[in-house]
Amino acid sequence: MPELPEVETTRRGIExxxxxxxxxxxxxREKRLRWPVSPQLERLVGAQIVxxxxxxxxxxxxxxxxxxxxxxxxxxxxxxVAIGIAPxxxxxxxxxxxxxxxxxxxxxxxxxxVLWSRDPLQHKLLRSLGPEPxxxxxxxxxxxxxxRGRKIAVKSLLMDSRxxxxxxxxxxxxxxxxxxxxxxxxxxRISRPRYQRLSDAVREILARAIGFGGTTLxxxxxxxxxxxxxxxxxxxxxxxxxxxxxxxxAIRQETIGQRSTYYCSRCQR
DNA sequence: ATGGTCCCCTGACCGC
DNA sequence: TGCGGTCAGGGGACCA
Numbered sequence: 001m002p003e004l005p006e007v008e009t010t011r012r013g014i015e016x017x018x019x020x021x022x023x024x025x026x027x028x029r030e031k032r033l034r035w036p037v038s039p040q041l042e043r044l045v046g047a048q049i050v051x052x053x054x055x056x057x058x059x060x061x062x063x064x065x066x067x068x069x070x071x072x073x074x075x076x077x078x079x080x081v082a083i084g085i086a087p088x089x090x091x092x093x094x095x096x097x098x099x100x101x102x103x104x105x106x107x108x109x110x111x112x113x114v115l116w117s118r119d120p121l122q123h124k125l126l127r128s129l130g131p132e133p134x135x136x137x138x139x140x141x142x143x144x145x146x147x148r149g150r151k152i153a154v155k156s157l158l159m160d161s162r163x164x165x166x167x168x169x170x171x172x173x174x175x176x177x178x179x180x181x182x183x184x185x186x187x188x189r190i191s192r193p194r195y196q197r198l199s200d201a202v203r204e205i206l207a208r209a210i211g212f213g214g215t216t217l218x219x220x221x222x223x224x225x226x227x228x229x230x231x232x233x234x235x236x237x238x239x240x241x242x243x244x245x246x247x248x249x250a251i252r253q254e255t256i257g258q259r260s261t262y263y264c265s266r267c268q269r
Numbered sequence: 270a271t272g273g274t275c276c277c278c279t280g281a282c283c284g285c
Numbered sequence: 286t287g288c289g290g291t292c293a294g295g296g297g298a299c300c301a
Contacts, residue, residue, distance in 0.1 A: 003294060034277070034297085057295075074295055075279075090279085109278045111295060125297090152272060161296075168294055217294065218281075237294095258274070260293080274300080283291085 002072045004133065004166030005209035006220050006228060007057045010078050013223025014103060015052040017080040018061070021097040022048045030092040033110045034073060037093060040116035041068055044095060056129050056165035060120050061095075067120040068095075073111030077221050079104050108219075130164045133202050138164055140196025147187035147195065154190060155183035156257045158202070167202060170215055170237045173262045175201040177236045177244075182268040183261050184254075208233065236262040 002010070023044040031037040047063035054060070059078070061068040070078070083102050087094065093114055096102040105114065117123040131137045146163050147154070157163055158172045167175065176183050178201035181194060190198075214220055214228030217238065221227055231238075235245050240253035244264035254261050 006294080032278095034295090071295080073278095074293070107278095108280065109293090111277065150271080156272085159295095170294060215294080220294075257272095259295095272301095275298085277295105277297095279293105281292090283289105285288090 002057060002076065002214070002220060003168035003171050003209075004054075004057060004206055005171070005212075005230065006214035007054055007059060007072060007166075008210050009214040009222050009228060010072070011052055011054045011059055014078055014080055017101065017223065018049050018095075018097060018103055019052055020048065020050075021099060021101075022046070023063075023095055024098050025094075025096040027094040027096070028092065028114075029087065029094075030110070033092065033107065034071075034113045035115065037114045038068075038116040040066070041093075041095075041114060043116065044068060055121060055126055056132070056161060057168075058120075058126060062120075066116060066118040069113070069115040069117055069120050069123060069125070070105065071113040073107060073109060073113070075109040075219060076105060076107035076112035077219070078223060079106070079221070079225055080223050128162055130160075130162050133164055133166055133199075133206055138203075139199050140192050140194075143195040143199055144190070144192040147190060150187040152187055153184045153256050154181060154187045154198075155261060157187040158198075159257070159259075164202070166206065169259045169261075170217075170234070171202070171205055171209065173237045174205050174235060177246075177263060177268060178205060180267055180269065182265075183256055183263050185269075236264060238262065 028037050043065050047065050051062040059070040090108040091106045093105040094102045179198040209230040212230035215230040216227035236251050239251045246267045249266045
């Protein structure tokens with residue numbers, strides 16, 4: 001489900017509601033997520049949430065004792081609700097606060113994760129990640145260098161979190177369309193100026209999507225339980241057979257790297 | 270190192 | 286209305 005815009009939308013939604021709050025209890029109703037929910041999460045009890053950060057698609061709840069690392073996987077969402085609200089099916093974890101609210105993780109498919117680290121950026125899952133798309137380092141020169149000699153489809157390169165983080169299946173298709181690059185083109189056979197277009201497009205699409213509160217295809221919802229509205233702005237994703245907004249030819253759907261890919265064969269070469 | 274495949278899990282949807 | 290098949294926004298593990 002959530003790519004960078006959805007995770008950032010979630011971060012912005014929960015930050016003002018939990019930053020500075022002291023945790024009074026942690027409840028884990030289902031610990032079998034992608035990995036078992038860390039028992040260390042209990043360390044939050046009595047501690048204050050000093051910051052809510054995002055790195056790639058991970059949310060970091062920082063306390064003086066360490067950080068909870070939360071990943072939403074494909075179907076996860078976080079809401080802040082009153083403690084009295086009864087948990088529904090798939091509401092696996094609650095973090096309760098002194099003011100009578102709690103942060104509640106729902107994740108039907110259980111591909112998400114709740115881990116613990118004293119130094120989250122050095123955690124095994126985070127330490128080898130590539131730059132954030134909004135990092136000035138992420139530009140055409142960088143992408144061109146990382147692609148040198150690579151034969152994989154450019155779409156797969158764009159979705160490789162060691163190269164750049166946060167670009168998932170929806171926004172990879174969208175950015176390649178905006179940049180006029182065919183998703184199957186071998187990564188090593190794209191010029192530096194075209195990679196500059198691509199890095200610009202990635203940033204622009206992600207920023208616009210954040211502005212719309214993310215994309216809700218099926219079940220994404222923000223901290224208030226509301227959907228995101230970028231779905232109506234998608235040019236190609238989930239639009240097989242419909243006209244390309246640029247040129248009107250039919251949008252094609254193919255599988256690349258086990259993932260559905262959408263593109264316009266006329267605009268993208 | 271690189272590229273390709275498999276799979277974790279539940280729910281929605283589609284055709285019969 | 287029920288049933289089986291297919292697909293889904295992530296990404297680690299494993300293979301050649």
